[in-house]
Amino acid sequence: MAERERPVTIDLQGLTKWYGPTRGIIDLSFQVFSGEVFGFLGPNGSGKTTAIRTTLGLIKPTNGRAYLLGTEIPIKNLSLRNRIGYLPGIAALYDNYTARGYLHFMAEMRKKDLRSVIEIYAERLDLKLDQHIHDLSKGNRQKVALIQAFMHSPDLLFLDEPTSGLDPLVQREFEIMLDECRARGASVLLSSHILSEVEHLADRVAILNQGKAIAIDEIASLKARxxxxxxxxxxxxxxxxxxxxxxxxxxxxxxxxxxxxxxxxxxxxxxxxxxxxxxxxxxxxxxxxxxxxxxxxxxx
Amino acid sequence: MTIYLKTWRDHWKTLLAWSFTLIALVSLQMSIYPSISKNSTAIQGFLEAYPDAIKKIFRMQDYTTGPGFLGTELYSMMIPLVLIAVGATWGASASAEEEDRGTADVLLTLPISRVQILIAKISATTTAIFFLAFLAVANILVLKSAVDLEISLSKLLAGTASSIALGLFFAGISFFVGSMSRKKGGAVGAVTGLALITFLVYSLSGLVDDFDPIVPYNPMEWALGGNPLFEGFDTQGNLRLLSGALLFLILANLKFASKDISTP
The missing domain is CATH 3.30.70 (Alpha-Beta Plaits)
Incomplete structure (x- = not known):
């Protein structure tokens, strides 16, 4: 389907964030469409995480606007947040829970019964749900965080460095999960500093440097240029x-x-x-x- | 309700520890009372010989009576400080700990507003303060006939209400400081430090004339100055404390609702 016929799920219009005199992101403008995996590329400190956190309303933009699923941020309509999934760059979880307890808590917060979905994802990612989170390795914590982001089948997914700490087999399963999202029409904004990963997974990319988008295009077009x-x-x-x-x-x-x-x-x-x-x-x-x-x- | 229950889950071990501590403190103090009451004349005479300064610092009014004993040993410091400590810890954890650990990032993208999250945590903290105060009262009521301590239920509840109001006041400050900071430890330290300073100023206010201008503004004075164990429910003092708590909780909500959440 041509881009203009697909619904816009993320619409950034000159989004800018300054932390006092320190640069966050500058004048970011792009759209992401339904069923698209959009890559966010850039070195550490280029503004990828700031862009995601500003778009999600965790930090306030200094200038500009952002619309998620047609609604301007910050999103006041709380039920709309059930259509959004987020995997932060650091898999910060509640250490006093088991993996299952944590995921059930997240499901409860979403007022959804996702017990069977959680079991299925855990099996796919080879995660033992009865382990305490404080006992989990970095990779297993990342798996819990991934399930948390995917389990409610969101229409819009923000994934910040999603494959960090994952072994190749789980990375392959993650790619399949991403394909499933794309197939059901969900949009994914995927940030990474691993270029080959984004090249492999994304339909289009925005390349960020020093807070600015220096290129936004399909990978094939970027290559042609x-x-x-x-x-x-x-x-x-x-x-x-x-x-x-x-x-x-x-x-x-x-x-x-x-x-x-x-x-x-x-x-x-x-x-x-x-x-x-x-x-x-x-x-x-x-x-x-x-x-x-x-x-x-x-x-x- | 999910956040409310999670808050209790997060703190249940420390709450259990505080509960046992409180029961042990109350039981220990109550067990001393028979030796005080049996020798009340001698002890009263002995206390009369204390320097005025000591009597003023420890507010040893009618020490050998039930209200006097409970006031000096439990309600002038121990019980309020336990309630303040719990309020300060739970309040500071509410937002600062979530931010410090990075768990706020996912929590704040869930279908619940920042204000709803804070209100749930405030409710859990308030319940915990009431729970501990209830434990203290229940413990005293269970033991008071065994140790022959006389105090009316209404006076006991009046003293407890002032302690609860004081705990809520400092919990409110803790929620506010926590919402401004991202470090739980710093927030707890600041609030407990403030509580100790106000307590010190209150204790010394009978001796140091320079403190006179600030006495009316000291929350310890609002809670203890009306002598609720003797005089009954201190409406004015409690209203001041609860209004202060409400003000700080509103400020905490306003700050938390509008702040930029930092990454760990």
């Missing part, structure tokens, strides 16, 4: 003058039948000239999201 290395091989000897006037290329290196360059932007002009010159092999090395990220940060 990013610098890529291209190697061309020809059936005749070529010279650098053959590529005069071609836009977007740099670092051109010519050797007899081969040409190597870095391209940013459309490959169209380069490939048309290459065909005219009798290209017989084209090799493209795509940038990873890490490289895109570093390029974007460097260009700021």
């Amino acid at each position: 990013a610098r890529r290395q291209i190697s061309l091989h020809f059936d005749r000897v070529i010279s650098s003058s053959d590529f005069n006037g071609i836009d977007h290329i740099k670092e051109v290196a010519i050797s007899d039948h081969s040409m190597h360059c870095v391209i940013t932007g459309s490959e169209h002009d380069l490939l048309r000239r290459a065909v005219e010159l009798g290209v017989d092999e084209v090799r493209t090395q795509e940038s990873s999201l890490d490289e895109i990220f570093l390029d974007l940060v460097a260009s700021q």
